[in-house]
Amino acid sequence: MTEPGVGPNAPGNMRTLVLSNDLDETREIISSAYSPYQLSVLGDPKEFSAWYAEGSFPGVTVSGLQYGAETLVAPQPLDSYLLVCQMVRGRVRVISPGREERVVGPGETYVLDPYRSFQVHWAPGARMTTVRLDRETVEQAAADLLGLDGPLRARFTLAGATSPGAARSWQGVSAAVHREVLGEGVARTSPLVASHLTHATAAVLMETHELVTEGVEAQRPGTVAHGAVRRAMALAEERADQPLTLADLATAGRCSPRALQEAFRRHLGTTPLGYLREVRLGRAHRDLAAGRGNAAVTVAQVAYRWGFGNLGRFAASYQQRYGHAPSRTLRG
Incomplete structure (x- = not known):
């Protein structure tokens, strides 16, 4: 040797x-x-x-x-x-x-x-x-x-x-x-x-x-499992205040954007960006509620903080989810 x-x-x-x-x-x-x-x-x-x-x-x-x-x-x-x-x-x-x-x-x-x-x-x-x-x-x-x-x-x-x-x-x-x-x-x-x-x-x-x-049905190669959805959800929740894209979420999920979209539809009935939007709405709702009585806090300020550049669409989405306008949450 x-x-x-x-x-x-x-x-x-x-x-x-x-x-x-x-x-x-x-x-x-x-x-x-x-x-x-x-x-x-x-x-x-x-x-x-x-x-x-x-x-x-x-x-x-x-x-x-x-x-x-x-x-x-x-x-x-x-x-x-x-x-x-x-x-x-x-x-x-x-x-x-x-x-x-x-x-x-x-x-x-x-x-x-x-x-x-x-x-x-x-x-x-x-x-x-x-x-x-x-x-x-x-x-x-x-x-x-x-x-x-x-x-x-x-x-x-x-x-x-x-x-x-x-x-x-x-x-x-x-x-x-x-x-x-x-x-x-x-x-x-x-x-x-x-x-x-x-x-x-x-x-x-x-x-x-x-x-x-053994005892678990393996998915065919290319099929995205719930683990990919969980990883993308975690990124959306951890970095909701940052300008995430579908590609960013797919990278976190370790799959293609198209495959992640299909997995979100199958497991959650929504899209990856739709889920991110819901997370951001929840954060905006939290901040509006926390800002009651503080004159320095405005609806526009909170909306922009969480990535909602169009105030009209933000108000409509907020109304649909919470049943009232964001200004009502802020006023208390």
């Missing part, structure tokens, strides 16, 4: 941990890096070689792995983390006993969840990269997708990305993670940036690969 940092195409902050022709040495080191596993050479043992390298920032680890001979790997379930594997060259056959089997080629991905038993049959010279996420991060992202309050035991099929567009989206976030890990990205030194990127990666995974849950 070579010293860490040496190896084929081990860029930047990726450390080479294995560069070896020794089967037992490779099994020992990669077992400690992933999970205990069986490693068998199916071809000529003299042709066996292995390379493994990894790099990380808090929350995410990326790695590269290659076997030079026809090889069979049979790990124990990953337990505490999830792997998104993408083939760089060559092919592997992934087998989940009693469940699924799939051949994966260059550019394609598959997901190994924490609970899956699996085997990977490597063609000679095949190479892959992986993105590793903690189980807790993934299961909270699954709960957010489905609108649940607590972490959800989440599993994935071996089917890969659900569409060409989903594949491109995953490749985009994966490339960003690789740049941050392997280059000099700020995520390596900023826990806040690392946390945001880690959670964004988990959220994109939910939307791009087929999620399977």
Whole structure:
């Protein structure tokens, strides 16, 4: 084995941990890096070689792995983390006993969840990269997708990305993670940036690969769950005095503006901006009531404070909600 940092195409902050022709040495080191596993050479043992390298920032680890001979790997379930594997060259056959089997080629991905038993049959010279996420991060992202309050035991099929567009989206976030890990990205030194990127990666995974849950009906990728609505509502309530747009609310909800509008219609019977307007009306009502007896407080002043530039429309909306004009609230 070579010293860490040496190896084929081990860029930047990726450390080479294995560069070896020794089967037992490779099994020992990669077992400690992933999970205990069986490693068998199916071809000529003299042709066996292995390379493994990894790099990380808090929350995410990326790695590269290659076997030079026809090889069979049979790990124990990953337990505490999830792997998104993408083939760089060559092919592997992934087998989940009693469940699924799939051949994966260059550019394609598959997901190994924490609970899956699996085997990977490597063609000679095949190479892959992986993105590793903690189980807790993934299961909270699954709960957010489905609108649940607590972490959800989440599993994935071996089917890969659900569409060409989903594949491109995953490749985009994966490339960003690789740049941050392997280059000099700020995520390596900023826990806040690392946390945001880690959670964004988990959220994109939910939307791009087929999620399977136990006891909960998973939504199809692209469907926005109540969690997105809650996040947008929270932003509207926290920053009601600021010039928020539909795009701002969609960003908070981690979905597209159109998808957020549909989710608000389905769950609340209104639109995101309609909800924001109702929050602002409530704040204006509160301020008008608090300003009773204070000659310095005017209806126009309160209306402008909460983003109502048209006093006529403000008065009409206020009348409809509270049954009287805003001036009556102010006068008491």
